Amino acid sequence: MTRTGKIRPAVDLRNLHKTFAVGGGSGVRAVNGLDLTIEPGEIVAFLGPNGAGKTTTIDMLLGLTRPDEGEVSIFGRDPATAVASGMVSAVMQSGGLLKDLTVEETVRLVSALFVSPRPVSEVLARAGIADIASRMVGKCSGGQQQRLRFALALLPNPDLIVLDEPTTGMDVEGRREFWNAMREDSSRGRTVLFATHYLEEADAYADRIVLVSKGRIVADGSAAEIKNLASGRVVSATLPGVDQMRLLGIDGVDDVEVRGDRVLVRSNNSDAVARYLLNSTTATDIEIVSHNLEDAFITLTGDTLTTVGA
Numbered sequence: 001m002t003r004t005g006k007i008r009p010a011v012d013l014r015n016l017h018k019t020f021a022v023g024g025g026s027g028v029r030a031v032n033g034l035d036l037t038i039e040p041g042e043i044v045a046f047l048g049p050n051g052a053g054k055t056t057t058i059d060m061l062l063g064l065t066r067p068d069e070g071e072v073s074i075f076g077r078d079p080a081t082a083v084a085s086g087m088v089s090a091v092m093q094s095g096g097l098l099k100d101l102t103v104e105e106t107v108r109l110v111s112a113l114f115v116s117p118r119p120v121s122e123v124l125a126r127a128g129i130a131d132i133a134s135r136m137v138g139k140c141s142g143g144q145q146q147r148l149r150f151a152l153a154l155l156p157n158p159d160l161i162v163l164d165e166p167t168t169g170m171d172v173e174g175r176r177e178f179w180n181a182m183r184e185d186s187s188r189g190r191t192v193l194f195a196t197h198y199l200e201e202a203d204a205y206a207d208r209i210v211l212v213s214k215g216r217i218v219a220d221g222s223a224a225e226i227k228n229l230a231s232g233r234v235v236s237a238t239l240p241g242v243d244q245m246r247l248l249g250i251d252g253v254d255d256v257e258v259r260g261d262r263v264l265v266r267s268n269n270s271d272a273v274a275r276y277l278l279n280s281t282t283a284t285d286i287e288i289v290s291h292n293l294e295d296a297f298i299t300l301t302g303d304t305l306t307t308v309g310a
């Protein structure tokens with residue numbers, strides 16, 4: 001809370017820029033004017049193809065890299081303070097585990113770093129790895145190692161958890177188990193930001209999707225809103241003698257096409273079109289077809305994304 005009683009955003013990124021020097025050229029502009037505010041309790045997917053700037057943004061958010069320009073604040077604090085106080089923790093893509101310790105030894109070791117950590121048995125259970133507590137880390141599958149990283153991230157009971165492509169390389173079942181564990185533990189209001197290039201993960205597990213391409217946010221909203229943004233939905237109906245001008249006058253209608261007795265209306269406000277057709281015309285056989293997230297992504301960024309199993 002601020003002194004005026006307003007709740008501070010969990011994440012506030014303002015005008016972030018980061019360019020990496022490469023050879024003698026002008027460098028790689030990894031993040032290019034990125035603004036993002038996440039309210040406490042939101043589960044947000046940071047969705048974008050390889051090289052979009054997701055990891056660089058997360059590194060700046062966690063204080064691992066300094067932005068060239070712009071500001072980062074987590075619950076009103078700078079990243080280093082937020083991380084040191086246990087308000088935020090992260091599950092990164094790889095690294096950071098010792099192969100010769102068991103799962104439980106790893107959690108105990110890291111637990112000792114915190115002032116008042118959650119009990120080891122509790123985080124093992126929460127991450128779904130209690131049954132492999134005595135297994136050597138080096139013998140754990142990639143998915144089990146990711147759940148171990150997740151258990152470690154839960155130790156300080158953070159208000160914000162940041163996950164950078166946490167399920168890369170997992171099979172469909174491992175991915176499902178990972179997200180179920182994550183969602184269950186976050187049901188008490190924790191803020192979650194996860195980077196992914198899997199459309200299905202963003203669609204299934206996030207309340208809000210932030211679409212990033214070439215270091216910038218190109219769309220931000222619920223999965224349904226993003227799908228609508230691309231080219232809207234198509235509402236079609238049988239309506240001989242349709243008044244095309246009247247349809248074009250409805251807010252959000254982009255295009256009206258007549259094919260024989262059928263009319264096809266492309267709109268980002270399909271409800272208004274359907275309401276008009278039902279209430280003010282004799283239209284029959286009304287259909288609303290939604291675009292999928294992949295269509296939306298391609299339209300908005302010109303890039304393609306990874307599909308689970310691809």
Ligand SMILES: Nc1ncnc2c1ncn2[C@@H]1O[C@H](COP(=O)(O)OP(=O)(O)OP(=O)(O)O)[C@@H](O)[C@H]1O
Nearest residue numbers: 020028030048049050051052053054055056057197
């Ligand atoms: N240390 C670095 N030095 C030079 N270029 C870098 C460095 N880190 C990232 N980049 C470049 O910055 C751009 C953004 O990379 P970043 O890793 O942030 O993307 P990403 O969206 O996380 O991709 P991925 O899904 O592959 O992890 C890419 O072009 C990448 O090659």
